[in-house]
Amino acid sequence: MKKLLERIKLCKLPPPQRRSLPYECYWEDSILTQEQERIFSNQWLGLGRSDRLENPGEYEVFELCGQALVLIRNQDKELRLYANTCRHRGAKLLDGTGQCQAISCPFHGWTYSLDGNLMHAKTMAENPSFDFEEHSLIEYKLKELQGFLFVFLGNKPTDLSKQLGNFSELHQPWSMNELVTTRRATFEVQCNWKAFLDVFNEYYHLNNVHPTSIDNLYNKPEEADKTTGDFASQFGFTAGTGALLEVDQINALPIMENLEAPWSLGARYSWIFPNMTFAASQEAIWVYEASPITSMSCRIRQSICFPKNTTTLPGFKEKSQSYYQRLDDALDEDIVALENQQKGLNKSTSLQGQFSTLMEANVATFSEWYANKII
Numbered sequence: 171m172k173k174l175l176e177r178i179k180l181c182k183l184p185p186p187q188r189r190s191l192p193y194e195c196y197w198e199d200s201i202l203t204q205e206q207e208r209i210f211s212n213q214w215l216g217l218g219r220s221d222r223l224e225n226p227g228e229y230e231v232f233e234l235c236g237q238a239l240v241l242i243r244n245q246d247k248e249l250r251l252y253a254n255t256c257r258h259r260g261a262k263l264l265d266g267t268g269q270c271q272a273i274s275c276p277f278h279g280w281t282y283s284l285d286g287n288l289m290h291a292k293t294m295a296e297n298p299s300f301d302f303e304e305h306s307l308i309e310y311k312l313k314e315l316q317g318f319l320f321v322f323l324g325n326k327p328t329d330l331s332k333q334l335g336n337f338s339e340l341h342q343p344w345s346m347n348e349l350v351t352t353r354r355a356t357f358e359v360q361c362n363w364k365a366f367l368d369v370f371n372e373y374y375h376l377n378n379v380h381p382t383s384i385d386n387l388y389n390k391p392e393e394a395d396k397t398t399g400d401f402a403s404q405f406g407f408t409a410g411t412g413a414l415l416e417v418d419q420i421n422a423l424p425i426m427e428n429l430e431a432p433w434s435l436g437a438r439y440s441w442i443f444p445n446m447t448f449a450a451s452q453e454a455i456w457v458y459e460a461s462p463i464t465s466m467s468c469r470i471r472q473s474i475c476f477p478k479n480t481t482t483l484p485g486f487k488e489k490s491q492s493y494y495q496r497l498d499d500a501l502d503e504d505i506v507a508l509e510n511q512q513k514g515l516n517k518s519t520s521l522q523g524q525f526s527t528l529m530e531a532n533v534a535t536f537s538e539w540y541a542n543k544i545i
């Protein structure tokens with residue numbers, strides 16, 4: 171077999187000739203190490219939606235690309251992101267989700283303000299060489315754009331606006347800032363993190379994997395958009411809404427205010443490289459963040475969001491259940507396909523095939539981007 175470097179060049183060919191990523195990119199540990207250095211520490215990473223934590227002290231604990239993190243709102247209602255590790259001897263500070271007045275370590279009781287400053291550390295004031303200010307929580311750079319959160323885990327933050335190019339312009343019709351998260355879920359899938367994002371972004375599997383749930387809703391997509399940042403985006407018309415199962419179309423909620431044709435007649439699938447993707451339909455968006463656990467497993471966080479006005483409509487609670495059901499059902503089908511794909515990919519005899527230019531456009535764009543980053 172040709173060397174990895176030679177095979178990865180096939181991912182940079184023009185789209186009609188472009189090949190999928192070399193298969194060891196989906197299972198080899200050394201590639202995951204390379205991804206940590208060249209991608210996850212070197213790129214703003216998507217963290218889902220900012221509205222999910224609303225009030226001072228509300229927090230969410232999670233892992234992203236091997237880092238244990240805690241996202242929390244401070245007293246001024248600003249979001250902060252800290253390493254979830256005590257500055258004394260490293261104990262984990264918080265678990266799950268919740269709300270607190272201050273962050274208190276369960277081991278010896280060091281207590282930090284919501285701004286990450288060490289406020290109490292018993293007996294340490296007696297030590298003249300102890301400096302409270304030197305023991306603040308480790309904080310990461312956090313930014314927000316159109317309600318999406320981004321973190322930079324490396325030491326040299328790059329320019330987020332450059333990374334996102336014409337993202338805002340392309341997504342402006344959906345009034346992303348007006349959306350609220352109504353359900354958030356976390357789960358693990360036994361596949362490489364990239365495979366999860368791949369399948370969400372392609373139309374090619376729909377009639378094989380989702381023949382009776384959602385396939386008939388999706389028309390052949392339009393040509394993918396020209397993007398200037400590190401993201402891919404493709405719009406497609408739908409028969410009804412892609413956010414509900416075929417059998418549940420009667421439960422459709424209103425189209426977003428100010429959303430006009432053609433956007434009100436379909437769904438836009440966007441992938442913000444490397445790790446966050448979402449679909450924007452007429453009445454909702456649903457977002458996935460992927461993070462590797464191992465080279466062959468990943469943790470996925472899912473959010474579904476509606477315009478605030480929609481969430482106050484009578485019947486929203488019942489109708490929104492149909493939206494959650496659509497996500498759950500399609501996901502169950504995707505997970506079977508993904509875990510089966512991973513079993514095939516794990517064989518070192520796998521070779522790179524060509525993409526369907528139109529139906530796998532976002533995946534092909536990611537492959538080229540990834541190839542440029544990884545070597």
Ligand code: FES
Nearest residue numbers: 256258259275278
């Ligand atoms: S490890 Fe946190 S107070 Fe000791």
Ligand SMILES: [Fe+2]
Nearest residue numbers: 369379500504
């Ligand atoms: Fe799917």
